[in-house]
Amino acid sequence: xxxxxxxxxxxxxxxxxxxxxxxxxxxxxxxxxxxxxxxxxxxxxxxxxxxxxxxxxxxxxxxxxxxxxxxxxxxxxxxxxxxxxxxxxxxxxxxxxxxxxxxxxxxxxxxxxxxxxxxxxxxxxxxxxxxxxxxxxxxxxxxxxxxxxxxxxxxxxxxxxxxxxxxxxxxxxxxxxxxxxxxxxxxxxxxxxxxxxxxxxxxxxxxxxxxxxxxxxxxxxxxxxxxxxxxxxxxxxxxxxxxxxxxxxxxxxxxxxxxxxxxxxxxxxxxxxxxxxxxxxxxxxxxxxxxxxxxxxxxxxxxxxxxxxxxxxxxxxxxxxxxxxxxxxxxxxxxxxxxxxxxxxxxxxxxxxxxxxxxxxxxxxxxxxxxxxxxxxxxx
Amino acid sequence: xxxxxxxxxxxxxxxxxxxxxxxxxxxxxxxxxxxxxxxxxxxxxxxxxxxxxxxxxxxxxxxxxxxxxxxxxxxxxxxxxxxxxxxxxxxxxxxxxxxxxxxxxxxxxxxxxxxxxxxxxxxxxxxxxxxxxxxxxxxxxxxxxxxxxxxxxxxxxxxxxxxxxxxxxxxxxxxxxxxxxxxxxxxxxxxxxxxxxxxxxxxxxxxxxxxxxxxxxxxxxxxxxxxxxxxxxx
Numbered sequence: 017x018x019x020x021x022x023x024x025x026x027x028x029x030x031x032x033x034x035x036x037x038x039x040x041x042x043x044x045x046x047x048x049x050x051x052x053x054x055x056x057x058x059x060x061x062x063x064x065x066x067x068x069x070x071x072x073x074x075x076x077x078x079x080x081x082x083x084x085x086x087x088x089x090x091x092x093x094x095x096x097x098x099x100x101x102x103x104x105x106x107x108x109x110x111x112x113x114x115x116x117x118x119x120x121x122x123x124x125x126x127x128x129x130x131x132x133x134x135x136x137x138x139x140x141x142x143x144x145x146x147x148x149x150x151x152x153x154x155x156x157x158x159x160x161x162x163x164x165x166x167x168x169x170x171x172x173x174x175x176x177x178x179x180x181x182x183x184x185x186x187x188x189x190x191x192x193x194x195x196x197x198x199x200x201x202x203x204x205x206x207x208x209x210x211x212x213x214x215x216x217x218x219x220x221x222x223x224x225x226x227x228x229x230x231x232x233x234x235x236x237x238x239x240x241x242x243x244x245x246x247x248x249x250x251x252x253x254x255x256x257x258x259x260x261x262x263x264x265x266x267x268x269x270x271x272x273x274x275x276x277x278x279x280x281x282x283x284x285x286x287x288x289x290x291x292x293x294x295x296x297x298x299x300x301x302x303x304x305x306x307x308x309x310x311x312x313x314x315x316x317x318x319x320x321x322x323x324x325x326x327x328x329x330x331x332x333x334x335x336x337x338x339x340x341x342x343x344x345x346x347x348x349x350x351x352x353x354x355x356x357x358x359x360x361x362x363x364x365x366x367x368x369x370x371x372x373x374x375x376x377x378x379x380x381x382x383x384x385x386x387x388x389x390x391x392x393x394x395x396x
Numbered sequence: 397x398x399x400x401x402x403x404x405x406x407x408x409x410x411x412x413x414x415x416x417x418x419x420x421x422x423x424x425x426x427x428x429x430x431x432x433x434x435x436x437x438x439x440x441x442x443x444x445x446x447x448x449x450x451x452x453x454x455x456x457x458x459x460x461x462x463x464x465x466x467x468x469x470x471x472x473x474x475x476x477x478x479x480x481x482x483x484x485x486x487x488x489x490x491x492x493x494x495x496x497x498x499x500x501x502x503x504x505x506x507x508x509x510x511x512x513x514x515x516x517x518x519x520x521x522x523x524x525x526x527x528x529x530x531x532x533x534x535x536x537x538x539x540x541x542x543x544x545x546x547x548x549x550x551x552x553x554x555x556x557x558x559x560x561x562x563x564x565x566x567x568x569x570x571x572x573x574x575x576x577x578x579x580x581x582x583x584x585x586x587x588x589x590x591x592x593x594x595x596x597x598x599x600x601x602x603x604x605x606x607x608x609x610x611x612x613x614x615x616x617x618x619x620x621x622x623x624x625x626x627x628x629x630x
Binding site: 019 | 482500
């Protein structure tokens, strides 16, 4: 027997109570794991770059910009590379199966964000030849069950073809993986020249320009410089980092980060109260035994250590179960939900377990310390 | 500090009072006691005479209001709580009336508890536990939990726990108070053996005259004064 096994025995002496407590902790860590994986995943802004700038019309994202701005943007000092994107939103098969298509100039996109998207020269070459070729993100390809060489039809919501209809047929030329697991790959990249030539309206207009700043300049400084350049033109711009852009987009619906923090915070505050209450109750039940241990010579430090190890054992067990379930959910949920259970999520979870153990163990430990031996024996 | 030759436990002018509703209720006033090393003393007295208070002070879990409590070379009344705890772990074993075993630990684990405070390997601890359980006649019952044992067996575990760290002093608080006559006699015989064979100094608080008769001498505590019972030499 050791101090650890003594603490473990104390923790498990009432199995039903221990199991309920562990389930309670596991649920809180499951909520933490899922929400944090969501925040760190492809459906949130956290994976977006802060170094790449997106330029849209100052009048709103719905207003397109003329492609002629390209040369003026390229002339601005400290612009290392510039590209452009026209968006085509639609669905495959049924309307709820929404698909986003970004039509881009492939070599320019490669320069600006090829690394982030995981674009390779081989993928770029695969786009040569037929203009209706597309590159599909790994998450989208897996979710739809698409493979290279397959022809797919996207029905656009509002981009009509000159020939009539909204059905756009593409041939899948390759699949890109993204630089990291948290890179959004739930979309496809088409050739701008094809979409631009075939669409019925909005010829030579783009939804956004994307700019890669040179290493010598801060993205924020360059963003201000770009907007200043166009402020008095017919097409004033709003330049933001990709991350700011995405955050602003998500904030149209809700402040996801705030909601997640509130949910996790509420879960942990509730958990803190439950565990503290249960532990204090458990320690009070054992007042007599603590008196016995003190009589045998166990010091205040030993008693505190026993209570803290007991709490840590329960929290660690519950937390591990919760985080394991969150990890499993992230693996099984599929790419559509964009859950990424990263090492950072795990490390933060372990840190929360330690902090929670100390926070919940401190009060019961102090309560145990304050029990005079003589009073403890009177509780029998 | 030096130990007075032959005297192991010495109380000098010890006073103790309890405060109830702001009023001091004296238990002792100027109590003296001297017990030589290797003695086996029974302390008897009516309820409320201060037997338990005396035991608590000798165990270092209570302190006198005035006077000195010295055991061996240690003056307990001058020591802080942590030092008294460490002293208990190394120099004293205590046997309780109601055994006070931890219910979620088996016999061997209960006995091992005091050894967790000593720098011993797991193997050394196990060997010591096996030895003392054998000594108290519980060999083969190491894995039994207190709830599965009779009162007499539980008290044997309690005694094993008290002596496993090899203390010089054994304090017994009504060790047979919860046992039938046969079990009580077994326990008393065991205490006698520990005193006579292993040389443990034993101070036993008891209400049982038969138990007291097995001690080398009996002290009656009444109205804050010890009176030694005269008895024929054995």
